[in-house]
Amino acid sequence: MWLLNAASRRVPAWQPPQAMRSLRRAFLRQPLLAACYLPIDECAGAAMTDPITGLVLTGGGARAGYQVGVLKGIAQIRRDAGIVSGNPFPVIAGTSAGAINAAALATRADDFDRAIADLVEVWANFRVGQIYRADLPGIIRTGARWLGMLMFGWLIPALQGRRPQSLLDNSPLQSSLREWVDPTRIHELMQQGCLRALAVTASSYGSGLHVTFYEAVDDIQPWTRSQRFAVRDAIAPQHLLASSAIPFVFPAVPLRIEGRIEYFGDGSMRQSAPISPAIHLGAERILVVGGGRIKEPAGPRAGCSEYPNLAQVAGHALSNIFLDSLTADAERLQRINTTLGLLPVDALGRTTLRPIEVLMISPSERLDDLAGKHIDSLPFAVRSLLRAVGVSGRGESARGAALVSYLLFESAYTRELIDLGCSDTLARRDEVLRFFNWGDPSQQGETSRLQVDSRFKA
Numbered sequence: 085m086w087l088l089n090a091a092s093r094r095v096p097a098w099q100p101p102q103a104m105r106s107l108r109r110a111f112l113r114q115p116l117l118a119a120c121y122l123p124i125d126e127c128a129g130a131a132m133t134d135p136i137t138g139l140v141l142t143g144g145g146a147r148a149g150y151q152v153g154v155l156k157g158i159a160q161i162r163r164d165a166g167i168v169s170g171n172p173f174p175v176i177a178g179t180s181a182g183a184i185n186a187a188a189l190a191t192r193a194d195d196f197d198r199a200i201a202d203l204v205e206v207w208a209n210f211r212v213g214q215i216y217r218a219d220l221p222g223i224i225r226t227g228a229r230w231l232g233m234l235m236f237g238w239l240i241p242a243l244q245g246r247r248p249q250s251l252l253d254n255s256p257l258q259s260s261l262r263e264w265v266d267p268t269r270i271h272e273l274m275q276q277g278c279l280r281a282l283a284v285t286a287s288s289y290g291s292g293l294h295v296t297f298y299e300a301v302d303d304i305q306p307w308t309r310s311q312r313f314a315v316r317d318a319i320a321p322q323h324l325l326a327s328s329a330i331p332f333v334f335p336a337v338p339l340r341i342e343g344r345i346e347y348f349g350d351g352s353m354r355q356s357a358p359i360s361p362a363i364h365l366g367a368e369r370i371l372v373v374g375g376g377r378i379k380e381p382a383g384p385r386a387g388c389s390e391y392p393n394l395a396q397v398a399g400h401a402l403s404n405i406f407l408d409s410l411t412a413d414a415e416r417l418q419r420i421n422t423t424l425g426l427l428p429v430d431a432l433g434r435t436t437l438r439p440i441e442v443l444m445i446s447p448s449e450r451l452d453d454l455a456g457k458h459i460d461s462l463p464f465a466v467r468s469l470l471r472a473v474g475v476s477g478r479g480e481s482a483r484g485a486a487l488v489s490y491l492l493f494e495s496a497y498t499r500e501l502i503d504l505g506c507s508d509t510l511a512r513r514d515e516v517l518r519f520f521n522w523g524d525p526s527q528q529g530e531t532s533r534l535q536v537d538s539r540f541k542a
Contacts (some may be wrong), residue, residue: 106479135441135522136280138367139173139189143180143352143406144375145330147451149498151185151373152200152207152300154445157304158371160506161513165522171196173371177296177361180406182373183284183327187319193279202227206264206396207498212463214260215493216334223465229286232282248423250317250335250467252491257328257440261321270319274301279539281365282319285351286326289336293522294354296361297323308363311354315341315415326536330402330490352406359413363440369519373448376407393474398487399452406490407494414444448508451501455489456482466491 141151162172172194176184178471184201192199212218273279281300285438288295293311298304299319306314317323326337326348362370392400421439424432456479459467467475470491475484482488492498509516516522 092202122397130231135364135368136175137173137203137372137520138175138177138362138365139186140362140370140372141176141178141182141186142375143182143328143350145181145328145402145406146210146455146492146497147209147375147489147501148181148185149207149501150375150451150505151182151445152203152498153502153507155189155200155503155505156510157506157509157514160510160517162520162522163197165517165520167522168389171278172275175362175367176279176281177283177285177365178327179285179355179358180328180330183351184261184264184324186282186284187270187324190270190279190282190319191264191266191274193270194276204502207497207502210493210495210498212466212491212493213256215254215257216491217256218463220465222253223469230396247446251333254325254329254334258321258325261324265321265324267318267320270299271440274299275366275454277301283314283361284319284323284327285355285361286323286329286337286339286348287340287351287353287355288346288348290346292354294351295341295348296364298361298365300365302366304365307359309357312357312360314361316336330399333491338533350405352409355409356418357413358410359417359440363484367440368438369441370443372410372442372444373521374407376403376412376447376451393483395470395474395484395487398473398517399489400482402490403486414442415466417442441519443515445505445509445512447504448511449504451489452485453480454500455492455497455506456480456485458487458492458494458500459485461494461496462488462492 141148144150147306173189173196176186176190178184188206189196189199192202217223223433270279270282274281280302281298281304283298285294285296287293287439292311296312296314297317297319298314299317304316306316308314322337322339326339327350329335329337329349330355331349336349338345339348359372372470394433417440420437421441424435424437424439456477459470459475459478459482462470470484470488473484473487475482475488477483477485487492
């Protein structure tokens with residue numbers, strides 16, 4: 085199990101003396117010298133003149149396995165370009181399941197290749213029981229509470245105090261997070277220069293506001309925008325539980341904010357600007373990994389003449405929560421970039437806006453269809469519960485497959501997501517190389533590449 089020993093693995097605490105740090109700063113003020121400067125920090129893999137790169141990982145429950153495949157592809161392209169050290173993403177922002185992946189990366193920010201190999205190991209061997217209770221007694225207990233509340237809650241006041249909080253019990257995830265994420269280590273790696281900032285988002289059920297919790301080495305002041313604001317805080321497993329609490333499916337999580345307790349749910353709710361946190365934290369170019377196809381292929385629209393069941397409605401609602409805002413935000417950012425490109429130099433100096441280069445990688449296939457192929461891999465109790473709300477059929481003809489795609493934390497599905505994410509990324513190798521300003525892969529040796537790639541087999 086990955087990260088079990090993460091806390092015990094530490095980067096040496098040695099730091100260059102003050103005189104050396106001063107000399108380093110003096111060198112960097114001289115363009116010619118800065119170009120020849122070799123970083124003494126093993127975490128600083130990018131050239132000193134490269135823009136700060138941010139990584140944005142979106143939500144989507146089990147769909148987040150696709151993110152792992154994309155990162156696996158990025159790691160391979162990076163090694164092929166001859167880069168074997170440093171962290172390519174000094175700024176990391178995540179939402180929902182993407183927040184968990186983001187925190188896991190931050191925990192291992194001193195060894196990017198090892199972090200990706202560990203992520204692949206976890207997601208390639210996932211079981212539903214690591215995320216939520218899938219045993220028959222647990223499912224029956226939750227179902228009985230819902231049934232009793234709906235039928236007799238108005239008649240028996242005692243039932244009000246035992247009302248169910250969610251469809252599924254995600255207490256196993258709490259235990260898993262304690263193994264996967266080490267908040268102390270995140271702070272230490274920031275101090276060592278391996279990471280600049282980490283942000284996760286959640287939505288307050290009380291105030292209705294979207295909140296970004298962030299941790300950073302720089303003195304970045306919290307920001308406030310319409311219906312959303314930021315809070316500086318040490319990222320802990322509770323923040324990740326809150327960010328990944330899918331509405332109705334998982335229970336809300338209490339967090340202390342501004343001196344009071346508020347209950348939070350999935351950060352994808354009311355998230356009008358998913359890319360915004362990375363920009364606020366200093367990212368100058370951003371890699372965004374989405375959980376759904378940006379554009380559907382041309383042709384007749386798929387449809388169904390039957391009245392939609394509860395599973396179909398729930399899947400549609402979740403897709404709206406997790407997928408739609410990202411596309412709108414990316415389009416808005418592109419419009420800003422285009423507008424800035426039309427301004428003269430003197431006008432650019434008078435605005436606080438700056439162009440942000442964005443590379444977005446999203447699935448080339450419908451993840452709903454992939455999930456439909458693997459419904460049978462779910463435990464019997466979960467399949468029975470989903471069948472009760474309308475999930476039926478298999479493959480592309482399955483009804484309610486969208487809902488299943490968010491809950492299918494089983495290796496048969498997640499391995500396919502990893503493979504898809506990796507192949508989609510490798511298919512865009514040239515774009516990735518240009519985005520990161522990485523070198524020509526043809527100049528690298530084949531032997532060392534094969535030795536490293538053996539760790540990344542799903």
